Amino acid sequence: MTEAPTTDAIQDKLAAVRARIAEAAIAAGRSSHDVTLVAVTKTHGADTVRPALLAGQVVFGENRVQEAWDKWPALKAQWPEVRLHLIGPLQRNKARRAVALFDAIETVDRPSLARTLADVMEQEGRRPDLFIQVNTGAEPQKAGVVPQDADGFIRECCDRLSLPVVGLMCIPPVDEEPSGHFALLREIADRNGLPHSSMGMTADYHIAIGCGATFVRVGTAIFGDRPARET
Numbered sequence: 674m675t676e677a678p679t680t681d682a683i684q685d686k687l688a689a690v691r692a693r694i695a696e697a698a699i700a701a702g703r704s705s706h707d708v709t710l711v712a713v714t715k716t717h718g719a720d721t722v723r724p725a726l727l728a729g730q731v732v733f734g735e736n737r738v739q740e741a742w743d744k745w746p747a748l749k750a751q752w753p754e755v756r757l758h759l760i761g762p763l764q765r766n767k768a769r770r771a772v773a774l775f776d777a778i779e780t781v782d783r784p785s786l787a788r789t790l791a792d793v794m795e796q797e798g799r800r801p802d803l804f805i806q807v808n809t810g811a812e813p814q815k816a817g818v819v820p821q822d823a824d825g826f827i828r829e830c831c832d833r834l835s836l837p838v839v840g841l842m843c844i845p846p847v848d849e850e851p852s853g854h855f856a857l858l859r860e861i862a863d864r865n866g867l868p869h870s871s872m873g874m875t876a877d878y879h880i881a882i883g884c885g886a887t888f889v890r891v892g893t894a895i896f897g898d899r900p901a902r903e904t
């Protein structure tokens with residue numbers, strides 16, 4: 674059992690992460706305003722999320738659609754400025770509920786899902802920002818299009834399906850130096866005219882910022898270790 678962290682502890686850690694983001698941005702000759710912190714609250718309850726909301730954090734990440742639906746509608750009612758990002762894999766049968774709740778979906782990773790999202794967005798009249806997930810390490814167990822298929826998939830999403838794609842997202846292999854993966858993601862985004870790249874987590878967000886990340890997804894550094902999941 675992990676103890677729920679105190680409000681002060683969360684707010685201190687959040688401030689420290691923000692300071693480190695600013696530092697990394699300045700070191701890279703960028704503005705800290707060009708980097709958005711996505712505070713990852715998966716597995717944490719509303720009591721852990723609230724201190725971050727009170728400290729002015731507005732962008733949050735969740736990796737499961739059902740968990741986000743259980744947690745966020747009440748919080749969004751109180752903090753309507755919240756922007757919620759889906760950062761975990763999306764099954765097509767949950768696409769409608771994802772489009773209805775999330776403000777960004779970072780894990781568009783295959784043509785069948787892209788087509789479903791196009792249909793569902795039209796029906797729901799809601800168009801969350803989309804990121805295409807790229808499997809930069811071409812790992813068999815990991816979601817995302819492999820780098821050599823990325824340009825074609827991006828064109829399909831943007832041109833043929835007219836999806837609101839704003840950028841790319843990646844999760845580098847755990848056992849490799851991440852900067853090559855971050856640089857590759859930024860290069861694919863740049864050559865396709867996409868402004869955003871979501872890359873970097875607790876262990877490496879400072880490195881990702883040096884490689885041009887515009888969104889970093891940080892959980893543990895703010896909220897502490899995650900309680901174990903039942904499933």
Ligand SMILES: *Cc1c(COP(=O)(O)O)cnc(C)c1O
Nearest residue numbers: 713736760874875890891892893
């Ligand atoms: C959980 C998760 C994060 C946050 O990871 P930390 O190491 O806790 O910062 C970021 N991105 C994705 C896709 C995640 O699933």
